[in-house]
Amino acid sequence: MHPAYSVILFTTSSGAGYGLLFWVSIALMTGDMPHTHWSFFFTFALAVALITFGLLASTFHLGHPERAWRALSQWRSSWLSREGVTALATYLPVGLLGLLSLLKITTGAEPFLALLCAMGAVATVWCTGMIYASLRTIKEWNLTLVPVVYLALGAASGGLLMGLMTSIFGGQNRWQGAATLLALGVVLVLKLVYYRHIDSDDGAYTAAQALGMGTKSIRQIDPPHTRPNYVMREMGYDVARRHALRLRWLGLLCLIAIPLVSILLGMMAGLPMLFPYLVAVITAAIGLMLERWLFFAEATHVAMLYYGAPRA
């Protein structure tokens, strides 16, 4: 599948934003971050900014961005619509909580609003993953593992941002560091399982099934068009296997290994955590982009059976 930059930007940015929203909401609920302090407000604002930037980026690849509001209507059948609905619904508690924090008003409803924010974050990221996981035409996506990976990546990237913001404001939040390291470990395990799975799955469908005949051999002799069409460009994107393997390791190195080592070293040396988290956030951002690019580039589509793919 063609890796559209707007979609890569959208899913990574909003994923990290919702991850951060989740952790900052949890911190408010556990009393680790009082909502009347600037540390909370700016961390919360960063989450909202990343989410909003991501959602706006997602409209860049639309043919008619001005009609995007229509995507809220078909939540009964469409995961993309559900994502839009949950994303918009999450803005309600987010807006209220942000306003209360900005105005330093305490009402007692903050933990409840934070709970709604955290639930909205989880629901939205789940829907994002399900948009891909619900497509039976793409075997690398049609897996329960896919939305789980999206959640874990959101938790890990949001956790790193949370650590960075806490260290900027000089806070101490020990469980946050542990939770982030745990999320990074979970991502590593899930991605290794995911790569192992897609490598072992040759695809259940053959060109003979696509054409309904040709049990011994099928060869394209005349293409239907002289240059690649939309279907070939969108669905036929192919990344060299050798490159994909290198990019996988590079992605996991940037996304998991360097942040893990950086944070652990910082913790053990008892240094201020700003620098280790800064390194972790920057390399994880690169790793996340690589991971998401590969998620698209390595995905194969059943329609390519008509264009010479033997299996899909």
Add this chain to the structure above:
Amino acid sequence: MTCLPKTTDKKLGLVIDLDICVGCHACVTSCKEWNTGGYSAPLSDFDPYGAEPDGAWLNRVHSYEIDNDHWKGTVHFPRSCLHCEDAACVTVCPTGASFKRASDGIVLVNPDTCIGCKLCSWACPYGAREYDQDDGVMKKCTLCVDRIYNETLPEEDRQPACVRACPTGARAFGDLGDPASAVSQSVEERGGFNLLEEFGYKPVNKYLPPRKGSDHAPAVPTTPAKTTGAPIEKLFAWADRALSR
């Protein structure tokens, strides 16, 4: 609404006979010609006379060389929307622009509400939907919905443009939900099949397989033909003897 209708009153669709399709692309060009002025207008092209011609087309004809247990040879293979009963392209649509009509089963895109997110094209296993980058919306076969019910057209023209254009009669249009219809009968007689049956989207359009051909190329006879004793044969026998001397 992008939820699919439980049943449709009719199942309008095409039956494509792979035995007699000659791969002339008349269905492709007539489809483009009609639909760039009809329901799907415009069907944009980019650089049509240049080095990288590109554009939205609703019907494509592949040519394959196929080896089957009972058949071996070239198959010209028209591919367009199959108007599936379980059309995932409809259910994934976030706006309701994609829909399947309960009256006749035709799957359509409303060009006024489509946001051009392309998700429907990802959901289609047949690669039947194409994005029109100029119009910013998704285009697909409408089964010429603006012809088949069009009472301003002569009755013989109330068929999809591709069916009217086919010079060999390889394409037929009708109600595949009615077992008595001509299209259902031909599917019954010829063993019509679904593309990617295993995928389970229950396409309405059917394909008729190439007829079983001879396994061997005809060879020059090696044994002499029997003699009948006719005068002309005696003349040839005499000529043969005379020339062999």
